[in-house]
Amino acid sequence: MGFFDKLKAGLEKTRKSFTEKIEQLVVGYASIDDEFLEDLEAVLLSADVGVATTVKLMAEIRKGIKEKLINTPEDLKPFLRDKISGMLIDQDQVALVPHEPPIVVLVVGVNGVGKTTTIGKLANYYSENKKKVLVAAADTFRAAAIDQLEIWGQRTGTEVIKHAEGSDPAAVAFDAVQAAKARKADIVIIDTAGRLHTKSNLMEELKKINRVIGKEIPDAPHETLLVLDATTGQNAINQAKIFGDVVKLSGVVLTKLDGTAKGGVVIAIKNELGLPVKWVGVGEGVNDLRPFDAGEFADALFTDK
Amino acid sequence: MVFESLADKLQQTFKKLRGRGKLSEDDVADALKEVRMALLEADVNFKVVKDLIAKIKERAVGQEVLESLTPAQHVIKIVNEELTALMGGTQSRIAIASRPPTVIMLVGLQGAGKTTTAGKLAHLLKRQGKRPLMVAADIYRPAAIKQLEVLGENLEIPVFTMGQENPVTIAKKAVDQALMMARDIVIIDTAGRLHINEELMNELKSIKQTVKPHEILLVVDSMTGQDAVNVAESFNNDLGIDGIILTKLDGDARGGAALSIKAVTGQPIKFAGMGEKLDALEPFHPDRMASRILGMGDVLSLIEKA
Ligand SMILES: Nc1nc2c(ncn2[C@@H]2O[C@H](COP(=O)(O)OP(=O)(O)OP(=O)(O)O)[C@@H](O)[C@H]2O)c(=O)[nH]1
Numbered sequence: 001m002g003f004f005d006k007l008k009a010g011l012e013k014t015r016k017s018f019t020e021k022i023e024q025l026v027v028g029y030a031s032i033d034d035e036f037l038e039d040l041e042a043v044l045l046s047a048d049v050g051v052a053t054t055v056k057l058m059a060e061i062r063k064g065i066k067e068k069l070i071n072t073p074e075d076l077k078p079f080l081r082d083k084i085s086g087m088l089i090d091q092d093q094v095a096l097v098p099h100e101p102p103i104v105v106l107v108v109g110v111n112g113v114g115k116t117t118t119i120g121k122l123a124n125y126y127s128e129n130k131k132k133v134l135v136a137a138a139d140t141f142r143a144a145a146i147d148q149l150e151i152w153g154q155r156t157g158t159e160v161i162k163h164a165e166g167s168d169p170a171a172v173a174f175d176a177v178q179a180a181k182a183r184k185a186d187i188v189i190i191d192t193a194g195r196l197h198t199k200s201n202l203m204e205e206l207k208k209i210n211r212v213i214g215k216e217i218p219d220a221p222h223e224t225l226l227v228l229d230a231t232t233g234q235n236a237i238n239q240a241k242i243f244g245d246v247v248k249l250s251g252v253v254l255t256k257l258d259g260t261a262k263g264g265v266v267i268a269i270k271n272e273l274g275l276p277v278k279w280v281g282v283g284e285g286v287n288d289l290r291p292f293d294a295g296e297f298a299d300a301l302f303t304d305k
Numbered sequence: 306m307v308f309e310s311l312a313d314k315l316q317q318t319f320k321k322l323r324g325r326g327k328l329s330e331d332d333v334a335d336a337l338k339e340v341r342m343a344l345l346e347a348d349v350n351f352k353v354v355k356d357l358i359a360k361i362k363e364r365a366v367g368q369e370v371l372e373s374l375t376p377a378q379h380v381i382k383i384v385n386e387e388l389t390a391l392m393g394g395t396q397s398r399i400a401i402a403s404r405p406p407t408v409i410m411l412v413g414l415q416g417a418g419k420t421t422t423a424g425k426l427a428h429l430l431k432r433q434g435k436r437p438l439m440v441a442a443d444i445y446r447p448a449a450i451k452q453l454e455v456l457g458e459n460l461e462i463p464v465f466t467m468g469q470e471n472p473v474t475i476a477k478k479a480v481d482q483a484l485m486m487a488r489d490i491v492i493i494d495t496a497g498r499l500h501i502n503e504e505l506m507n508e509l510k511s512i513k514q515t516v517k518p519h520e521i522l523l524v525v526d527s528m529t530g531q532d533a534v535n536v537a538e539s540f541n542n543d544l545g546i547d548g549i550i551l552t553k554l555d556g557d558a559r560g561g562a563a564l565s566i567k568a569v570t571g572q573p574i575k576f577a578g579m580g581e582k583l584d585a586l587e588p589f590h591p592d593r594m595a596s597r598i599l600g601m602g603d604v605l606s607l608i609e610k611a
Pocket residue numbers: 109110111112113114115116117118139142145192193194195227255256257258259280281282283284288415416446497499
């Protein structure tokens with residue numbers, strides 16, 4: 001067999017679900033040995049959990065074995081599930097900080113992760129919860145970004161505050177916050193252009209947006225959500241770190257979890273940066289947004305689509 | 306980060322090794338552990354890593370270490386050679402059909418960069434004297450058609466649209482139109498879709514059957530993690546892709562996905578997206594990608610001189 005063929009055969013095997021794999025492991029090993037642990041490690045790595053966090057989880061497992069919390073391979077899945085959901089758990093994920101309206105929500109992230117779509121879904125969620133929502137088209141850069149948000153506005157019956165393409169995004173944000181005050185909106189959600197965290201000029205622009213909002217309403221933005229694509233690998237950690245240095249992040253929205261990617265990197269992000277996941281995106285429709293559930297997420301790491 | 310210090314770590318691992326004789330299995334075992342970690346941190350698929358490590362080990366054990374290299378450098382040299390070999394040579398070409406128009410179809414997951422890349426590719430080909438036509442076959446994403454139209458306006462390249470008509474019909478009519486307008490390149494922008502969405506994958510198959518594209522290019526975000534192999538394999542199995550365009554390489558992602566995708570599809574990575582602007586499309590350089598994945602361009606250039 002050539003290299004590619006061998007690889008393909010190998011991948012065929014690894015594509016099997018975690019559950020299946022764990023079950024195979026359970027059947028295949030009467031007791032826990034090094035080979036078993038190595039296979040387990042592979043399962044974690046394949047979910048984008050990353051080396052450092054995998055090493056940490058494997059250490060927990062070894063400790064669990066030593067302390068006789070894990071005695072057979074069967075004990076493993078619940079043990080790991082608890083450890084992972086324990087790492088991720090946070091109370092009141094979705095509840096907005098209680099604050100005098102309007103509550104300002106700023107949405108940031110790298111290119112194409114799902115910011116604008118998430119805002120459409122959020123607008124829908126809050127509208128359905130009887131809140132008056134405004135959205136701001138502060139991505140004035142990408143072709144037709146404003147039109148995209150306007151379509152979401154129509155879908156959800158939400159007013160969109162916008163300027164012309166190419167105008168200053170901070171000015172849009174400023175106007176939106178003012179409009180929200182004037183119109184007694186409960187929530188104003190601000191869309192921003194996708195930007196790579198490595199581009200300092202674009203990160204400066206984000207600072208400015210943030211500053212302008214804060215001038216209009218002290219303490220605002222009350223929420224700054226970092227949108228992460230579940231398909232992203234270890235680079236998500238850099239994204240969270242650097243966006244967090246520039247603006248005060250309050251949580252993560254993990255999108256595209258309807259694919260086969262597991263988004264395991266958020267475990268590392270919670271672990272290293274303390275940044276909780278608040279919402280998950282599971283499709284392109286207006287209702288495809290769910291509050292994050294740590295237990296459910298941990299389970300999903302172990303199951304196939 | 307694990308990566309920044311791979312070279313240092315390898316130096317450390319080999320410290321105990323004084324002489325310059327043959328490398329034993331024990332000598333390389335620790336070193337390979339470090340290499341493995343580094344590749345995983347770079348998002349190379351773990352299975353691909355496993356196979357690579359086996360190959361590297363095979364080559365490293367029993368090797369006579371060159372006078373000019375430390376054992377650490379020696380291992381890095383082998384790693385680099387294997388990565389570069391796996392990634393293949395430079396092939397930043399679009400196969401131009403003998404009978405115009407050349408039909409190019411861009412496919413991939415949501416948000417990967419297809420529409421932007423359609424603009425970039427059209428721009429590149431226009432500069433080479435071609436007459437591209439861009440086709441708005443994404444009828445799902447809000448304002449996707451408008452997005453392509455804006456790009457077309459900026460580039461002064463025509464865009465074929467038919468509103469929310471069936472994408473297969475759109476693609477077919479676009480090719481007819483290209484013939485009439487004497488446009489020699491047709492670039493079809495398709496909607497982002499999940500590789501597991503059967504209905505939408507079937508739509509792509511129908512477009513393929515109908516217009517028989519000369520190039521089906523898979524657009525992949527360079528920040529993609531372990532799932533890159535599943536995505537690439539599905540698109541390749543369902544459609545048969547002719548090449549890959551890796552986007553958002555202007556960031557700091559190690560881009561291990563490049564290696565994974567190349568490994569599972571065997572298809573060349575043709576271009577690299579280096580920014581949001583429409584001129585930010587570059588030929589893909591496998592050797593540069595190898596040192597990027599290893600995170601040690603300087604070390605490699607030193608070794609190459611040795
Ligand atoms: N399958 C799936 N697709 C999603 C999800 N969220 C967003 N998308 C799709 O991802 C693509 C990009 O989404 P956008 O909302 O435009 O992303 P963005 O972050 O605003 O992009 P930029 O503004 O260009 O940086 C679109 O095709 C969306 O429909 C999700 O949860 N699941």
